[in-house]
Amino acid sequence: MVNEEKILKDATKSDYKYGFVSKFNSETLEVGLNEDIIKKISLKKNEPEWMLNWRLKAYNIFLKMNEPTWANLSYKKIDLQKISYYSAPKTKKKLNSLDEVDPELLKTFKKLGISINEQKRLTGVAMDFVVDSVSVATSFKDKLSELGIIFCSISEAIQNHPDLVRKYIGSVVPIQDNYFSALNSAVFTDGSFCYIPKGVKCPMELSTYFRINQAGTGQFERTLLIADKDSYVSYLEGCTAPSRDENQLHAAVVELISLDGAEIKYSTVQNWYPGDKNGNGGVYNFVTKRGICYKNSKISWTQVETGSSVTWKYPSCILKGDNSIGEFFSVALTNNFQQADTGTKMIHIGKNSKSTIISKGISAGKSNGSYRGLVKIMKSAKNSRNFSQCDSLLMGDKCGSHTFPYIEVKNKSSKVEHEATTSKIGEDQIFYCNQRGIGTEEAIGLIVNGYCKDVLNKLPMEFAVEAQKLLSLSLEGSVG
Amino acid sequence: MEFKEYIKSTYEKLLFDSKINESNNMIKLREYSYEKYNLTGLPSLKNEEWKYTPINKFLKNNYLLQSFDKNEIKSFDITKFIIPNYNSFKIVLFNGEFLPKYSSKIENSKLFICDIKKFFKKNNTQLIDKNKYIFDKYFSKILTNKNSLCLLNNALINSGLYICIDENYIVEKPIEIINFNSFVNPEFSQTRNLILLKKNSKTEILERNISLSDSVSSVINSVSEINLEENARINYYKIQNDKINSLIDSTFINQYKSSVSNFGTYSLDGKLVRNNLYFYLSGSLAESNLNAITLIDKKSHVDHYTKVNHNISNCTSNQLYKGIYDGKSRGVFNGNILVEKNAQKTNAFQKNNNILLSKYAKIDTKPQLEIFADDVSCSHGCTVGQLDEKALFYLKSRGIPTKEAKALLMFAFCKDSLNTVNNIELRKYLLKIMSKKINVKLDLNEIIS
Numbered sequence: 021m022v023n024e025e026k027i028l029k030d031a032t033k034s035d036y037k038y039g040f041v042s043k044f045n046s047e048t049l050e051v052g053l054n055e056d057i058i059k060k061i062s063l064k065k066n067e068p069e070w071m072l073n074w075r076l077k078a079y080n081i082f083l084k085m086n087e088p089t090w091a092n093l094s095y096k097k098i099d100l101q102k103i104s105y106y107s108a109p110k111t112k113k114k115l116n117s118l119d120e121v122d123p124e125l126l127k128t129f130k131k132l133g134i135s136i137n138e139q140k141r142l143t144g145v146a147m148d149f150v151v152d153s154v155s156v157a158t159s160f161k162d163k164l165s166e167l168g169i170i171f172c173s174i175s176e177a178i179q180n181h182p183d184l185v186r187k188y189i190g191s192v193v194p195i196q197d198n199y200f201s202a203l204n205s206a207v208f209t210d211g212s213f214c215y216i217p218k219g220v221k222c223p224m225e226l227s228t229y230f231r232i233n234q235a236g237t238g239q240f241e242r243t244l245l246i247a248d249k250d251s252y253v254s255y256l257e258g259c260t261a262p263s264r265d266e267n268q269l270h271a272a273v274v275e276l277i278s279l280d281g282a283e284i285k286y287s288t289v290q291n292w293y294p295g296d297k298n299g300n301g302g303v304y305n306f307v308t309k310r311g312i313c314y315k316n317s318k319i320s321w322t323q324v325e326t327g328s329s330v331t332w333k334y335p336s337c338i339l340k341g342d343n344s345i346g347e348f349f350s351v352a353l354t355n356n357f358q359q360a361d362t363g364t365k366m367i368h369i370g371k372n373s374k375s376t377i378i379s380k381g382i383s384a385g386k387s388n389g390s391y392r393g394l395v396k397i398m399k400s401a402k403n404s405r406n407f408s409q410c411d412s413l414l415m416g417d418k419c420g421s422h423t424f425p426y427i428e429v430k431n432k433s434s435k436v437e438h439e440a441t442t443s444k445i446g447e448d449q450i451f452y453c454n455q456r457g458i459g460t461e462e463a464i465g466l467i468v469n470g471y472c473k474d475v476l477n478k479l480p481m482e483f484a485v486e487a488q489k490l491l492s493l494s495l496e497g498s499v500g
Numbered sequence: 501m502e503f504k505e506y507i508k509s510t511y512e513k514l515l516f517d518s519k520i521n522e523s524n525n526m527i528k529l530r531e532y533s534y535e536k537y538n539l540t541g542l543p544s545l546k547n548e549e550w551k552y553t554p555i556n557k558f559l560k561n562n563y564l565l566q567s568f569d570k571n572e573i574k575s576f577d578i579t580k581f582i583i584p585n586y587n588s589f590k591i592v593l594f595n596g597e598f599l600p601k602y603s604s605k606i607e608n609s610k611l612f613i614c615d616i617k618k619f620f621k622k623n624n625t626q627l628i629d630k631n632k633y634i635f636d637k638y639f640s641k642i643l644t645n646k647n648s649l650c651l652l653n654n655a656l657i658n659s660g661l662y663i664c665i666d667e668n669y670i671v672e673k674p675i676e677i678i679n680f681n682s683f684v685n686p687e688f689s690q691t692r693n694l695i696l697l698k699k700n701s702k703t704e705i706l707e708r709n710i711s712l713s714d715s716v717s718s719v720i721n722s723v724s725e726i727n728l729e730e731n732a733r734i735n736y737y738k739i740q741n742d743k744i745n746s747l748i749d750s751t752f753i754n755q756y757k758s759s760v761s762n763f764g765t766y767s768l769d770g771k772l773v774r775n776n777l778y779f780y781l782s783g784s785l786a787e788s789n790l791n792a793i794t795l796i797d798k799k800s801h802v803d804h805y806t807k808v809n810h811n812i813s814n815c816t817s818n819q820l821y822k823g824i825y826d827g828k829s830r831g832v833f834n835g836n837i838l839v840e841k842n843a844q845k846t847n848a849f850q851k852n853n854n855i856l857l858s859k860y861a862k863i864d865t866k867p868q869l870e871i872f873a874d875d876v877s878c879s880h881g882c883t884v885g886q887l888d889e890k891a892l893f894y895l896k897s898r899g900i901p902t903k904e905a906k907a908l909l910m911f912a913f914c915k916d917s918l919n920t921v922n923n924i925e926l927r928k929y930l931l932k933i934m935s936k937k938i939n940v941k942l943d944l945n946e947i948i949s
Contacts, residue, residue: 444875
């Protein structure tokens with residue numbers, strides 16, 4: 021028992037690997053939130069008038085809203101007036117190729133383990149890099165455009181594809197949806213935009229890498245992904261930030277539109293700076309992610325949450341069309357003083373709609389992890405089906421794990437199942453491994469990996485490797 | 501007059517009387533509770549615990565808070581309402597008022613039952629000092645300040661029961677509390693019970709609400725506190741099949757070492773039924789079992805709220821909630837298990853199964869776990885579904901008519917919850933009223949065995 025405790029202690033002690041700061045020149049707007057700032061952001065991005073008006077409308081709605089307090093989280097209140105809403109690595113001219121990227125920036129990516137060129141050659145993943153407020157590089161653009169796929173930063177999309185943006189932005193996550201989505205709508209600086217045309221299967225994984233670099237800034241990105249009829253896309257998202265004593269705010273909005281017969285697979289490995297061992301600093305992660313499914317379409321969310329000091333995130337599916345499918349697979353690991361309140365919402369509107377929720381929580385140190393989910397079956401959703409499973413694993417006796425599922429059924433032909441368990445790593449399980457010559461450390465690794473396997477299996481290959489690495493990093497010494 | 505102001509004026513009137521007649525402690529309690537209540541008022545839909553039950557819809561302005569002139573109790577025939585073969589001490593209440601005249605005579609010093617109001621009085625010589633001390637120690641000690649209806653009850657209590665069972669005493673017959681309601685005007689009545697089981701005692705209690713009027717529908721806000729000392733055991737059953745009145749029932753149970761409580765809530769009718777069950781497991785090896793069957797139709801609304809607090813190690817709790825919803829009925833289950841940091845080796849289970857029979861019925865369920873200890877085994881499960889078509893076909897193909905076949909499946913669905921009722925006569929009675937509810941005639945003995 022003593023030995024086990026020691027291992028747990030060691031396991032939960034590892035440092036954050038991505039905590040460095042890069043020293044490229046950036047241009048940062050003064051701190052504060054007001055109409056002028058929004059106008060300045062809009063001007064900097066050279067946006068059309070409708071976009072500015074949309075932002076201002078969002079700002080006015082935002083002013084009337086209050087910060088939500090219902091989540092099972094406690095954190096210092098965020099002073100929105102002390103944040104700079106725009107920070108961009110300085111670039112002198114428009115880049116023609118990746119070779120012209122600031123070497124310091126390239127170094128950053130190398131440190132993060134994602135050399136752009138290497139990525140290009142080896143894995144064939146098209147990436148969009150967002151540092152602080154702006155997108156700095158997008159690879160594979162030409163190859164994708166041959167298929168008619170649009171993959172670029174959202175600022176570019178506003179310039180080049182205003183019709184698409186105008187039609188879909190705010191259609192899934194309306195401005196007034198919540199406090200953070202309203203804030204994001206007013207001040208978002210960049211993000212990714214992706215459009216897959218009818219019947220096209222995207223031949224490679226699309227990926228966005230988010231990085232907060234500058235101190236005193238917040239990151240507000242907006243992702244819009246539209247899969248037209250019968251298309252398919254797999255999209256990955258990763259994020260890191262430097263170690264700082266202050267709490268930085270990240271409030272993103274992701275909207276997915278899956279038209280008839282389309283399929284979107286959206287995977288996230290979230291690894292924002294989680295704060296140090298005493299709970300100082302770390303990123304506040306307040307994210308609104310939602311997708312809408314039309315007839316016969318499918319949206320699948322997969323997330324591995326290991327970072328952030330506070331996570332508030334509920335990737336959701338609106339199953340509007342008949343026979344639509346929504347899926348949610350999540351591993352949320354909290355350590356030290358981290359807090360996570362995460363889960364999903366499945367709104368069944370169409371007939372025969374199906375949803376699956378698999379959520380695995382691991383709490384260690386003095387952290388708190390909560391699952392909060394809603395399954396809502398509307399009267400029109402005949403023969404709909406839901407299965408949810410939420411398991412929690414507790415490591416150590418100072419952490420907490422909570423489950424708050426909401427199930428609302430208004431239809432007699434639908435079936436809903438929910439089950440949840442909470443347990444610790446069984447002494448008998450470890451004993452079984454020991455017996456077979458596997459050390460306790462390895463055994464814990466084995467058990468945790470096995471516990472998360474259902475979810476890790478859903479990740480694309482490259483990400484699964486990264487996720488496993490991350491898990492082992494966060495519980496260093498135990499997972500191999 | 502607004503309801504809020506009406507509550508205020510009633511409270512002030514009551515407090516005026518209270519200051520003349522009642523003990524200082526009681527006056528303080530009323531004042532404190534009203535103040536706290538006033539901060540929040542009645543719970544709205546924005547309150548997480550009342551998210552699915554619009555209490556304001558049921559509590560309209562025209563409810564009286566207290567009929568100062570109590571409706572004259574006419575002699576009524578209690579035999580009409582007794583449960584066949586159920587041999588019990590009958591405690592008869594009328595609009596919450598204890599009526600010794602109609603109740604069973606209890607000639608036993610180890611079982612003490614009286615009107616709770618006696619405890620409020622100033623300089624009460626009627627009560628022996630021992631009981632008075634108990635009252636100071638236990639009354640209103642385990643209520644939560646978050647439930648504003650309990651606070652309102654504290655401020656406005658005007659009727660109820662006190663039951664105390666002495667050490668090492670096993671009550672030979674079940675205690676049956678029958679609360680008859682007959683209000684002249686729709687009333688929002690506040691009743692209050694305090695039950696104390698001392699060391700090694702044991703009893704069974706059955707609680708029923710029966711309305712004598714068939715037109716005046718009132719809302720009953722009932723609060724009970726139950727204390728179980730070491731090794732005490734209680735079986736507590738509630739049958740809620742009052743068509744006319746609405747019921748908001750809050751029960752707080754505090755359990756000490758090795759005590760066992762079995763709770764059965766059977767909700768079969770009512771415009772609104774809200775059950776709040778708060779369990780505090782404060783002694784190790786304590787065990788709580790919560791069972792419920794909800795079988796409703798028409799526009800009934802039944803809301804079960806449970807909160808099981810594991811404060812100490814080695815305790816067990818089981819929750820088994822079954823619901824069948826027909827017509828335009830609405831069911832809510834909001835269960836919460838809280839395991840505190842030092843409550844290691846806790847076993848806590850929660851299960852909620854529901855069947856929707858009609859396309860207008862609705863169910864909202866929220867089974868929650870809050871866990872701060874790592875060496876525990878906790879789980880919850882919840883399902884919503886329909887009667888199995890294949891099983892139904894099997895029965896029909898063997899010559900059983902649809903209605904009876906459905907009823908058989910429904911009874912099978914409820915069976916594990918029903919079998920927790922130890923008293924066979926009570927179980928038979930429950931089956932009888934359930935089959936009456938779904939309008940079938942079945943051989944009960946076959947189902948029970």
